Amino acid sequence: MPTFPFFWVDAFTNHALGGNPCAVLFDADELDAGAMQAIAREMNLSETAFVLRSDVADVRARYFTPAEEIPLAGHPTIATMFALAQAGRIPLTGDSTTVKLELQAGVVSVELVAAAGAVQRIVMTQLPPRFMRQYEAAAVLPAFGLAADDLLPGAVIQTVSTGTPQLMIPIRDHAALRRAQLVPALYNQLRAAGDFFSAHLVCLGGATPAGQTFARHLAAFPDTLEDPFTGSATGGMAAYLWHHGLLDSPHFVAEQGHWMGRPGQASVEVVGPRESISAVRVGGSAVLVVQGTLTL
Secondary structure: OOEEEEEEEEEOOOOOOOOEEEEEEOOOOOOOHHHHHHHHHHHOOOOEEEEEOOOOOOEEEEEEOOOOEEOOOHHHHHHHHHHHHHOOOOOOOOOEEEEEEEEOOEEEEEEEEEEOOEEEEEEEEEOOOEEEEEEOHHHHHHHHOOOHHHEOOOOOEEEEEOOOEEEEEEEOOHHHHHHOOOOHHHHHHHHHHOOOOEEEEEEEOOOOOOOOEEEEEEOOOOOOOEEOOOHHHHHHHHHHHHHOOOOOOOEEEEEEOHHHOOOEEEEEEEEOOOOOOOEEEEEEOEEEEEEEEEEO
16 A cells, blocks of 8 residues: 655644644655645645645656645745645755745745754745736625625726636725625635635734734635635735835735634735736745655
């Protein structure tokens, strides 16, 4: 029976059982997409990561939700890089080690910041943003149990991709964000007719004084219904907020997951002026929770 070593890592947190959990399977080259999808359903996490050899980068990874493959994701990238370093599969070179990671969306750069030989923080440079379709509030917000006037005044709803297209929905305040609840039939119709992978609802102002934004990321079954922390969407959100003039600084702290009992936090940097953003950097810490072997 084939066996695969794996690590279970909590990403975008500095303590176990916070942030967003991800299972990282090593040596997955012999697995096909069907097997990866079945394992992701078994793990039943927001994403499961599979580490493979790469011909064009230092390492390759594929990420699967319980329902489908995702071309680029943030918390599995943080988890995968942390797991590889913990397992000694990425040699750390001083205080900063840069790794080229091949994903379905393309090759991205990931920096591992270390101290005393231990990884303290991992920073992913996401792809240049693409600003895609815009939507009317009345067509979108009912899918989340909200009304059109729950939109942040003057803002637009838009799909933005820094590797994975996410629907950016700016909400007027935390009270409205707390009321948001997915209406599956309406959401499935919206997604089928739309250009996005999933939806990111964001408020200005953090869940704690440290944060400048607070978000919820909702999806429909068989995926997990709410994601504790969404790194890819945080990158798209940062590009959206900077591009549309909703942030005063391109450097900020994003928060998510606090109302789920899994608080997560990321440092975010938008690179470039508002009209010509070249990249978004999303960084966070991670914690190893489980180390084991999967037997098929």
